[in-house]
Amino acid sequence: MLRAVLPKPRHLRLAALGLAIGTLLACRSDPRTPVTVFAAASLAESFAALELAFEADHPELDVVVVVGGSQLLATQLIEGARADVFASANPEQVDRVALERELTDRQRFATNRLVVVVRDDGPIHSIEQLAGEGVRVVLAGEAVPAGKYARAALVELGLHAGVMANVVSNELDVRGVIGKLRAGEADAGIAYATDLRGSESVLEAIELAVDVDAHYELAVLADAEQRAAGQAFANFVTSNAGQAILHEHGFVRDPAPQFIYFQF
Amino acid sequence: MTERGQGVGHWLLILLALIGLGLFVLPLIGLIARAPLAELGPLLVRDVVGQALGLSLVVSLAALGLALLLGLPLAWVLARFEFPGRRLVRALVTLPMVLPPVVAGVALLTVFGRRGLFGPVLSALGIELAFTTAGAILAATFVAAPFLIVTLEAAFERVDRRLEDAAATIGATRLRILWTVTLPAIRPSLLAGLALCWARALGEFGATITFAGNFPGRTQTMPLAVYEAMQSDPDGALALSLVLLAVSLALLFGLRGQLGRALT
Numbered sequence: 001m002l003r004a005v006l007p008k009p010r011h012l013r014l015a016a017l018g019l020a021i022g023t024l025l026a027c028r029s030d031p032r033t034p035v036t037v038f039a040a041a042s043l044a045e046s047f048a049a050l051e052l053a054f055e056a057d058h059p060e061l062d063v064v065v066v067v068g069g070s071q072l073l074a075t076q077l078i079e080g081a082r083a084d085v086f087a088s089a090n091p092e093q094v095d096r097v098a099l100e101r102e103l104t105d106r107q108r109f110a111t112n113r114l115v116v117v118v119r120d121d122g123p124i125h126s127i128e129q130l131a132g133e134g135v136r137v138v139l140a141g142e143a144v145p146a147g148k149y150a151r152a153a154l155v156e157l158g159l160h161a162g163v164m165a166n167v168v169s170n171e172l173d174v175r176g177v178i179g180k181l182r183a184g185e186a187d188a189g190i191a192y193a194t195d196l197r198g199s200e201s202v203l204e205a206i207e208l209a210v211d212v213d214a215h216y217e218l219a220v221l222a223d224a225e226q227r228a229a230g231q232a233f234a235n236f237v238t239s240n241a242g243q244a245i246l247h248e249h250g251f252v253r254d255p256a257p258q259f260i261y262f263q264f
Numbered sequence: 265m266t267e268r269g270q271g272v273g274h275w276l277l278i279l280l281a282l283i284g285l286g287l288f289v290l291p292l293i294g295l296i297a298r299a300p301l302a303e304l305g306p307l308l309v310r311d312v313v314g315q316a317l318g319l320s321l322v323v324s325l326a327a328l329g330l331a332l333l334l335g336l337p338l339a340w341v342l343a344r345f346e347f348p349g350r351r352l353v354r355a356l357v358t359l360p361m362v363l364p365p366v367v368a369g370v371a372l373l374t375v376f377g378r379r380g381l382f383g384p385v386l387s388a389l390g391i392e393l394a395f396t397t398a399g400a401i402l403a404a405t406f407v408a409a410p411f412l413i414v415t416l417e418a419a420f421e422r423v424d425r426r427l428e429d430a431a432a433t434i435g436a437t438r439l440r441i442l443w444t445v446t447l448p449a450i451r452p453s454l455l456a457g458l459a460l461c462w463a464r465a466l467g468e469f470g471a472t473i474t475f476a477g478n479f480p481g482r483t484q485t486m487p488l489a490v491y492e493a494m495q496s497d498p499d500g501a502l503a504l505s506l507v508l509l510a511v512s513l514a515l516l517f518g519l520r521g522q523l524g525r526a527l528t
Contacts, residue, residue, distance in 0.1 A: 169477025
């Protein structure tokens with residue numbers, strides 16, 4: 001019985017060859033110094049563009065952007081993840097990290113607007129309809145920045161109770177909201193204005209007239225391996241060139257980069 | 265090398281075995297060591313825990329029932345009938361075992377989603393799968409049933425056909441033979457297959473969150489609750505993980521011996 005299960009020696013040799021090639025590929029050395037940037041899910045495209053522009057100026061550096069829900073990235077940093085820069089979709093998540101790890105160069109670098117996202121072939125055309133019977137609404141979870149902003153916006157609009165009753169899924173980051181809408185499983189969701197840019201054909205945004213704006217903050221980890229390079233990247237994000245790229249991707253231009261001083 | 269031969273390879277194998285043991289056991293010890301045991305009480309009585317645990321039991325047991333209802337006949341047909349394309353069917357049935365669960369979720373959307381192949385038919389019948397407990401059950405069944413089918417098929421192949429033939433000569437119907445001769449003969453395999461299937465259904469994450477979304481009490485099973493809690497409330501995640509660990513240990517304990525007997 002057992003013999004039939006064991007691979008033939010020839011197969012074993014092939015497997016060993018595959019393993020060797022895999023190892024070699026994994027060890028292929030890149031002479032550039034890696035700079036790890038943890039960025040909120042909504043920054044995926046804009047930070048990819050920032051990475052390209054920054055690397056053009058700094059050929060010796062290799063920016064690696066890791067995107068995810070800000071709350072998840074913050075937890076990973078609290079658990080000791082190695083990163084040089086943290087760019088969060090809200091200040092709270094930077095606060096959480098700041099309790100456990102020393103941060104420097106903390107500053108606000110972008111502002112984003114919230115929109116209701118609907119399918120252009122769907123039944124929803126106004127914000128009030130979100131509370132209608134049988135409407136399937138997808139939000140980001142309560143701990144996710146986009147989910148917090150969305151709930152605050154609904155409170156301001158007086159639609160909180162009605163819309164919350166229609167929520168069918170709490171996504172783990174704002175891109176999960178877009179994914180469920182793109183798949184056509186939900187009728188509406190709340191996301192950032194920047195999430196709908198690019199080659200979007202089936203989704204459209206309804207503007208939300210609320211005072212709730214998303215404020216993005218970044219900080220450099222004080223114990224980062226590439227602290228200087230991390231600071232250089234952070235400075236690039238807040239520089240005119242960096243701000244222009246963020247603006248191109250739909251972020252609202254802040255009057256002036258604001259430095260946030262720690263109060264102890 | 266002879267049977268008694270030792271040499272370097274002997275120690276290398278023992279060393280690798282010890283590293284392997286550490287790799288599998290240490291995370292479990294870590295889970296218990298890091299768990300906030302003092303606050304475990306308050307953490308465990310929160311609604312989300314009861315809801316998620318109850319839902320996990322409902323979803324995994326329903327998936328187990330469905331897997332048995334559809335998988336047992338399928339395994340029997342595969343083992344008892346020779347037909348063109350049998351190998352292909354067998355490969356297709358085992359595919360969900362190796363398919364990344366998120367891909368399984370996407371695949372389910374293409375068929376059972378609102379815009380999927382059967383979407384219009386299902387909604388005409390008033391059946392909603394996306395974002396419902398039924399959807400979570402379907403996702404769990406899809407990824408877990410192959411474990412039962414594969415185990416049962418191998419067991420059916422090993423049954424002494426003379427017993428079935430003898431039953432047939434005294435006039436027993438196929439169903440009666442299956443029920444009174446075949447199934448009792450493969451009892452250990454049946455139990456092992458059920459246990460594997462249930463364990464897989466209980467741990468299901470990727471297909472569920474992709475296909476059925478994440479909503480407490482409806483589709484948020486234990487693994488989803490653990491992952492969501494981990495993002496912002498690591499202590500809560502540890503407490504939830506301990507509950508799942510206890511359930512898994514109880515499962516193993518209840519089946520001690522059965523698994524080993526059936527798989528050899």
